[in-house]
Amino acid sequence: MTQDEARWKAVCDRDVAQNGVFIYAVKTTGIFCLPSCSSRQAKRENVDFYETVRQAQKAGFRACKRCLPDQFGTSPQVDVIRTACEDLQNLETPPDLETLAQTAGLSPAHFQKVFKKIVGLSPKRYAMAVRKQRLLRDLNLSDSVTNAIYDAGYSSSSRAYADMGTQGLSPKNRQSGGRGEVVRFATAKSDLGEIVVGATERGICLVEFSTKGEQLLKTHFPLAELKPADADLAGEVVEIVSQINQPRAGLSLPLDIQGTAFQERVWQALQDIPLGKTVSYAQLATAIGQPTAARAVASACAKNSLAVVVPCHRVVRGTGELSGYKWGVDRKQALLNLESKVKKTNK
Ligand SMILES: [Zn+2]
Secondary structure (H helix, E strand, O other), X not given: OOHHHHHHHHHHOOOHHHOOOOEEEEOOOOEEEOOOOOOOOOOHHXXXXXXXXXXXXXXXXXXXXXXXXXXXOOOHHHHHHHHHHHHHHHOOOOOOHHHHHHHHOXXXXXXXXXXXXXXXXXXXXXXXXXXXXXXXXXXXHOOOHHHHHHHOOOOOHHHHHHHHOOOOOOOHHHHOOOOOOEEEEEXXXXXXXXXXXXXXXXXXXXXXXXXXXHHHHHHHOOOOEEEEOOHHHHHHHHHHHHHHHOOOOOOOXXXXXXXXXXXXXXXXXXXXXXXXOOEEHHHHHHHOOOOOOHHHHHHHHHOOOEOOOOOHHHEEOOOOOOOXXXXXXXXXXXXXXXXXXHHHHHO
């Protein structure tokens, strides 16, 4: 096995023992990671290996916000939190707060605070995001939804349903208008107009260009309890606005996407289109393994209610024409112009 082959195997195995030995960078996202990073598995042809953080940065890559490769070994606190993240990602039964704090040698309250400061999410929300990601990954691979649920580390399917709403399984929850859900919301100004952002405790559930504010949330989630933004959401709104004003690769926010299984596959595929690239509806249909479903794909794109975060603006007609955009073709053009500039300056 060559060195690169061995390194690639370590990445596939998320080998914790290789952290600090090398880092890998993903050309399509512009991000570099520790071998153990839990982020989505990249394709081999898009991965480069580097010995040091400095080399990766020099080559134009940015440090992953999840595994913090640029902070590896720099602070005992960061290392302790990284271990906690790995446990949450890798253990069959994710440990509870008490256990995590004990392993870290901190009190639960202090651990919670440090975790939040370093990771940007509370341990609970982080664990939810990990589980949700696993389930989504497994749903794509498993022929049986039940197997996928168990593979993702859920002890029962009812817990999976409770955790995820009905994501990937059926859109029942959302059709019921968000009954029993708390939806936090915020509005903000971007260069392309005012935005409204909504989030459940699982993640962001709505981003729209709109001046209607709270009223828009009421239309989407008439039965949910609406509350003003908390600190989590406020931070995420800042990231979304900066993504609109100055797009960059590697935006990674917890999302609470709910639609039919088909819609969710389309929305997932949209998130895989790299910044600065566009695809046609037919290409997107091929990407989800249903090459004849271009029309259904177009309709799923039109139902996206996570503007920019789920980049449906990167889909154009086969002829290269822009085609429609839920939030206005001018805005679509503006977003694509900004992104093509980023792509050029990165080169
Ligand atoms: Zn990473």
